[in-house]
Amino acid sequence: MRPGRRRSEESRRAILAAAYELLGEAGYARLTVEGIAARAGTGKQTLYRWWPGKADVLLEAVTAHARQHIPLPDTGDHAADLHGFLAATFAAATPPTTDALRALMAEAQIDPAFGERFHRTLLTPRREALGVLTARAHAAGALAPQLTPTAAVDLAFGLLWYRLLATGDPLDDRLAELLTRTLLR
Amino acid sequence: MRPGRRRSEESRRAILAAAYELLGEAGYARLTVEGIAARAGTGKQTLYRWWPGKADVLLEAVTAHARQHIPLPDTGDHAADLHGFLAATFAAATPPTTDALRALMAEAQIDPAFGERFHRTLLTPRREALGVLTARAHAAGALAPQLTPTAAVDLAFGLLWYRLLATGDPLDDRLAELLTRTLLR
Structure with missing residues (x-):
């Protein structure tokens, strides 16, 4: 260099x-x-x-944080893999990352051009990562029968974001366990 | 008068x-x-x-809209009641209500005092309404065994808000059906 x-x-x-x-x-x-x-x-x-401004600096910081702290396990055990991913996702969601996530989601509602970058940089890659696990579980017949791999991703990230934005309730290992049992058969 | x-x-x-x-x-x-x-x-x-400003005017308009369009069924059939509530909730989430909801959730992240009014006026009453149904299902042994009535409320509203704020995917009757099957045993 x-x-x-x-x-x-x-x-x-x-x-x-x-x-x-x-x-x-x-x-x-x-x-x-x-x-x-x-x-x-x-x-x-x-x-x-x-960067065009402070929101984009934080977006890059949060994206790097997520990439660094959330591995994509592949042990052959769908429940363990899904639980591992969700538990790591929740464990990475502590202050100030949670403050950044809330601010970025708000900014994405207000500024559509930023919203597009927020999707491309953070939301879509995170959806794709979890989607690998839910598609693998689905292919093996391990996903709950009423769910599609995409619906399972929506339920998991929906719960995460709703707790961040609306209730402030904890994102802990018990919640990762509850979610894993809900998404798998 | x-x-x-x-x-x-x-x-x-x-x-x-x-x-x-x-x-x-x-x-x-x-x-x-x-x-x-x-x-x-x-x-x-x-x-x-x-009202202190435009966000609070919209908050009252959206709250009245929700109260008017989302009944709380009690037929004795837990699946029918839950599906009815969720389908009515999703059906009420059309433009411009969806635009208002996205703006209000963003505003709640940015302005904590507004966030408190947003909770008291809209989020908490909606959680309480759905909570009546999930608690009733739980008492009858009809809730999915890994869920609490509160976790079921979080999953349902999490999915709703995540689609509103993040994916923009449709909130339709099929989704209400998928969610009902996910929350009940």
Whole structure:
């Protein structure tokens, strides 16, 4: 990697880390591009070179967090695989990630262009990952008979998002277990 | 009812109807208190006498819509009652109600004080209504054995909100059927 390229990567990573830190400290409403750049030790222009605004910085930070913490198991045991994926998904949903997710879903309702990026970058890849597991269970006859692989994905992520956005109730291992039993036969 | 009281009621109803109409025509971002008042043939001050802003006008309009269109059946047949409630809930979720719901859920994430009113006025009463049905099914041993009445409510409203906010996929009778079979034993 050339030195200029390496410096760029360092700035990018510093900005992503700064956005996450500041979100945890101040909340989304008080998060600003200026504040993120200052914390990262870069200028606003550097941030704007890569992202249109604060929502897109957080979107990349959250997507990287999900990719890093949620493996896609393949043990041959459908219940164990599905439970493992859901438990890891729920375990990754702690503050400030939960604050970011709520802010991004809200922003996606208000700004359709951002909504499109939110789908492409986060929602669709997460749906595809879980969809691999529900399709595999379906092919083996292990999915609940009234469900399609897509309906199973909707039920799982529906429960996750509803607890994040509406009830604030915990996303824990017991819930992953309940959901696994609901989706499988 | 005294004439002044009756005129007030007429203004209130005109404002609620105007907010819903304009939402359908222009979308939430372009909806303004000024525009709602003008369409209703009242002044801004009249609107502000009853509501803090446009989100609260829509909240009342949507809540009245839900109360009017979603009965709470009690036929003694748990599957028929649950299916009836869910099918009516989904049938009531058409534009511009869906636009209002998406905007209100977004607003609730951004403005915690509004979020509290959103819970008290819409989310909690809807959860309580469905909770009557899931508790009744549970008491009769008809709920899926891994679910609690509350978890069943979360799965149903989770699916509804996730389709509204994230996928935009249809909320139809087939989905109400799939959900009923998933929640009951």
